[in-house]
Amino acid sequence: MNRREFLQCAAILMSGATASxxxxxxxEEQTVYLASAPNYNTNPVDYFSDGQRKIVAAMSxxxxxxxxxxxxxxxxxxxxxELMVANWFNDGERVIFxxxxxxxxxxxxxxxxxxxxxxxxxxxxxxxxALEEAESDSPWYEFGNVLREFISDxxxxxxxxxxxxxxxxxxxxxxTQVLRYDPMPMYFDGDTALTPQDxxxxxxx
Amino acid sequence: xxxxxxxDFDAIVVGSGISGGWAAKELTEKGLKVLVxxxxxxxxxxxxxxxxxxxxxxxxxxxxxxxxxxxxxYPVQSKxxxxxxxxxRQFWNNDMENPYAxxxxxxxxxxxxxxxxxxxxxxxxxxxxxxxxxxxANATDGHGIPWPVGYKDIAPWYSYVEKFAxxxxxxxxxxxxxxxxxxxxxxxxxxxxxxxERLKKKAPxxxxxxxxxxxxxxxxxxxxxxxxxxxCARGCSTGSYFSSQSSTLPAAQATGNLTxxxxxxxxxxxxxxxxxxxxxxxxxxxxxxxxLSFTAKIFFLxxxxxxxxxxxxxxxxxxxxxxxxxxxxxxxxxMMDHTLGLSGVGLFLDNMDSYYHGNRPTGLYIPRFRNLxxxxxxxxxxxxxxxxxxxxxxxxxxxYNSKGFGASFKDSLRKPGPWIFALAGFTECLPRExxxxxxxxxxxxxxxxxxxxFDFEWSENEINLRKDATKQADxxxxxxxxxxxxxxxxxxxxxxxxxxxMGTARMGAxxxxxxxxxxxxxxxxxxxxxxxxxxxxxxxxVNPSLTYMAFTARACDYAVKQIAExxx
Numbered sequence: 216m217n218r219r220e221f222l223q224c225a226a227i228l229m230s231g232a233t234a235s236x237x238x239x240x241x242x243e244e245q246t247v248y249l250a251s252a253p254n255y256n257t258n259p260v261d262y263f264s265d266g267q268r269k270i271v272a273a274m275s276x277x278x279x280x281x282x283x284x285x286x287x288x289x290x291x292x293x294x295x296x297e298l299m300v301a302n303w304f305n306d307g308e309r310v311i312f313x314x315x316x317x318x319x320x321x322x323x324x325x326x327x328x329x330x331x332x333x334x335x336x337x338x339x340x341x342x343x344x345a346l347e348e349a350e351s352d353s354p355w356y357e358f359g360n361v362l363r364e365f366i367s368d369x370x371x372x373x374x375x376x377x378x379x380x381x382x383x384x385x386x387x388x389x390x391t392q393v394l395r396y397d398p399m400p401m402y403f404d405g406d407t408a409l410t411p412q413d414x415x416x417x418x419x420x
Numbered sequence: 421x422x423x424x425x426x427x428d429f430d431a432i433v434v435g436s437g438i439s440g441g442w443a444a445k446e447l448t449e450k451g452l453k454v455l456v457x458x459x460x461x462x463x464x465x466x467x468x469x470x471x472x473x474x475x476x477x478x479x480x481x482x483x484x485x486x487x488x489x490x491x492x493x494y495p496v497q498s499k500x501x502x503x504x505x506x507x508x509r510q511f512w513n514n515d516m517e518n519p520y521a522x523x524x525x526x527x528x529x530x531x532x533x534x535x536x537x538x539x540x541x542x543x544x545x546x547x548x549x550x551x552x553x554x555x556x557a558n559a560t561d562g563h564g565i566p567w568p569v570g571y572k573d574i575a576p577w578y579s580y581v582e583k584f585a586x587x588x589x590x591x592x593x594x595x596x597x598x599x600x601x602x603x604x605x606x607x608x609x610x611x612x613x614x615x616x617e618r619l620k621k622k623a624p625x626x627x628x629x630x631x632x633x634x635x636x637x638x639x640x641x642x643x644x645x646x647x648x649x650x651x652c653a654r655g656c657s658t659g660s661y662f663s664s665q666s667s668t669l670p671a672a673q674a675t676g677n678l679t680x681x682x683x684x685x686x687x688x689x690x691x692x693x694x695x696x697x698x699x700x701x702x703x704x705x706x707x708x709x710x711x712l713s714f715t716a717k718i719f720f721l722x723x724x725x726x727x728x729x730x731x732x733x734x735x736x737x738x739x740x741x742x743x744x745x746x747x748x749x750x751x752x753x754x755m756m757d758h759t760l761g762l763s764g765v766g767l768f769l770d771n772m773d774s775y776y777h778g779n780r781p782t783g784l785y786i787p788r789f790r791n792l793x794x795x796x797x798x799x800x801x802x803x804x805x806x807x808x809x810x811x812x813x814x815x816x817x818x819x820y821n822s823k824g825f826g827a828s829f830k831d832s833l834r835k836p837g838p839w840i841f842a843l844a845g846f847t848e849c850l851p852r853e854x855x856x857x858x859x860x861x862x863x864x865x866x867x868x869x870x871x872x873x874f875d876f877e878w879s880e881n882e883i884n885l886r887k888d889a890t891k892q893a894d895x896x897x898x899x900x901x902x903x904x905x906x907x908x909x910x911x912x913x914x915x916x917x918x919x920x921x922m923g924t925a926r927m928g929a930x931x932x933x934x935x936x937x938x939x940x941x942x943x944x945x946x947x948x949x950x951x952x953x954x955x956x957x958x959x960x961x962v963n964p965s966l967t968y969m970a971f972t973a974r975a976c977d978y979a980v981k982q983i984a985e986x987x988x
Contacts, residue, residue, distance in 0.1 A: 251478070252478055254477045254478060255477060255478065255479065255480060255481065255482050256477070256482070277825055277826065278825055278826075278829065279829070279830045280826055280827055280830065282827050282830065282831075286830075295482065298481075299481060299484070302481075303481050303484060303486070303487075305487070305488070340825060340826065343825055344825065347823060347825075351823070355821055356821055356822075356823060357821075359818070359906075360821055361817065361818055361819070361820060361821055364484065364485055364487055365484070365487070373821070376820075376821075377820060377821070380816060380820040380833065381482065381483075381484065381820060382482060384816045384817075384820075384833070384834075385476040385477055385479075385482040385483055386477050386482070387475070387477045390475065390476060390477065393830075393834050394816075394834060396475075397777075398473055398475065398649055399473075399647055399649060400647065400648040400649070400777055400778035400779065401647050401648065401778070402648060402777065402778055403606055403607055403646075403648045403776070403777065403778035403779070403780045404607060404776060404777040404778065405607050405608050405609035405610060405612065405774075405776050405780070406607075406609070406610040406613075406771075406774050406776070407774070407775045407776055407777050408773065408774075408775070409772075409773050409774060409775035409836065410773075411835075413775065413835070413836075414834045414835060415813070415815035415816065415834060415835060415836045416776075416779075416815075417476070418650060418779060418815075419475075419476065419507075419649065419650045419651045419654075419779070420476050420479065420483035420505065420507075420651075
């Protein structure tokens with residue numbers, strides 16, 4: 216959407232009748248106006264080797280698998296992790312991540328005879344659970360320890376999990392197909408029915 | 421863009437934020453030719469809001485904040501508010517380009533915007549009237565000097581600005597928090613109704629009411645009722661919340677009497693000894709560094725408390741060696757800010773089958789309930805505090821550090837968890853001479869203007885207020901039925917963090933101890949008015965912007981009448 220289209224759209228909003236009277240809601244294309252950049256996780260990045268990419272994808276899918284809704288791979292989480300490690304992590308965080316990934320890369324084929332991504336779902340889960348168990352007393356897991364940007368000395372498995380969960384629920388697929396997304400709710404109702412199967416709203420960060 | 425340096429205006433307004441926008445509207449509507457000077461960058465309402473409605477997956481790093489950029493370029497602005505992110509950064513100051521100084525060991529966070537519209541674009545939109553008790557507080561307990569204005573003087577002006585700004589809230593009839601002219605209130609969460617019923621029984625000394633906010637629930641001319649998208653601080657192209665951009669500047673523009681010049685850094689005002697008035701404002705163009713000057717009959721400083729005070733201090737002359745209009749010597753002193761912070765967080769398991777539609781852009785409010793009938797015997801502080809509340813349903817953002825893997829982990833993260841209802845205390849700050857700002861003798865900014873230095877510390881009264889707010893929050897959360905109440909830690913906010921800095925050119929009846937008279941006119945220089953937070957003689961505990969609007973409109977009315985009577 217270009218500037219002219221935006222201004223037309225704004226003109227409708229500003230002209231007389233209320234948006235609800237017009238049955239007017241912004242469609243998705245119109246609501247991304249100046250953030251009309253490509254989805255973040257489609258940006259180019261070349262930090263991992265091909266082998267590492269396969270491991271990272273498989274690990275993220277163990278955390279958030281495809282069910283009747285998209286999983287981590289469907290939602291571009293592997294690319295998000297690679298982008299974040301390459302461009303957002305500081306040097307110290309990168310050292311921890313690289314060492315953790317190198318450990319999976321070298322140790323698993325020795326122990327299991329195959330790289331992580333070629334193991335059975337049960338074996339992959341076993342490895343991930345062991346990683347989490349080994350770090351289970353990390354402060355990263357403390358209740359409510361989420362109101363911060365990042366814990367720089369968090370162990371590899373915690374780094375990995377944070378990027379996976381964050382990258383998933385802020386992705387287009389995670390926000391719109393797993394959570395519920397409505398960027399233009401038009402009214403507020405503080406008491407609507409919630410069934411045990413309903414998802415949270417995806418809210419603007 | 422103005423190309424002549426010889427243009428003459430009836431009035432010059434410095435700043436285009438909440439106060440400047442109102443001054444521009446009122447003066448132009450009364451027929452004056454007005455020049456508004458704004459140090460920030462030009463920005464168009466609506467089309468200039470780059471982050472508005474951008475979904476999380478379009479944001480850089482999908483919303484994780486670029487830490488290195490913030491630490492190196494925005495170390496103050498990124499700390500001073502949680503709403504600072506890649507969708508709002510365009511509105512804020514780059515700290516490296518706009519340095520200021522602090523006294524050793526006395527941190528001060530100075531939030532500054534850098535666009536036309538100023539902090540009206542990024543304010544919290546909370547709007548509360550000061551009460552009769554607030555206007556009498558100094559006279560009653562002896563801190564500071566008495567206000568020269570009473571509640572009944574300003575009440576009609578509150579009504580006047582409220583009808584235009586568009587405030588929603590609920591009438592309560594409380595003496596300590598007078599009702600505004602309200603649009604219909606925003607609805608509540610079911611959990612809030614539950615909490616309200618319990619508080620009525622178990623804590624009848626407090627009132628739980630709507631947060632009163634300058635956000636429309638009913639259309640006004642050119643502005644639409646809120647569409648509940650959530651993050652107001654990204655800007656609002658439907659003009660649903662009050663900002664200069666959405667409201668006052670368009671009204672001023674419509675008169676044909678407004679000239680707005682962005683990128684205009686005011687260096688100083690020139691005082692003319694012969695006439696006894698300000699004759700000229702000296703400006704530096706932020707882009708070209710060209711020096712310009714403009715003349716007018718009257719001058720309104722609305723550059724924010726610190727900005728306006730800096731201009732006055734930097735306008736020292738032979739007649740006013742300590743700063744323009746500073747014969748009293750109080751200019752820059754008696755600075756106040758509100759302390760704020762989480763006083764308590766409660767976890768609730770009620771109303772678990774109730775959810776919501778839309779993102780309500782405010783919490784509720786608990787008005788002041790301490791020291792209401794004079795001084796309470798058992799309290800070790802004067803004055804009081806109010807709580808802004810936050811209601812939220814926990815979700816993946818509050819639980820992403822959980823243990824587990826696979827389909828069940830995914831399922832638990834996608835679903836809502838318990839409710840959180842939290843209380844954030846906003847406490848009054850006493851006016852103290854030692855809390856001050858002044859100009860550095862050796863540090864200048866990129867325009868050669870002396871840097872501002874802050875020297876500000878909380879006093880025992882603010883510390884005791886904050887402690888009481890934490891203690892009472894625990895009582896209220898338990899009365900409200902929280903299954904878990906987590907207390908605040910009594911930590912004082914960093915001075916400036918309230919973004920309510922005020923009081924450095926206070927008003928008073930005695931020219932010997934105040935800068936401004938009851939009409940925001942300087943005692944020393946009749947054609948000079950200051951209507952931003954500088955004028956505040958005391959701070960109250962409520963958010964102050966509405967009061968700046970009302971006093972600005974009143975000062976404009978007074979000034980124009982003075983011109984008509986040939987006095988200016």
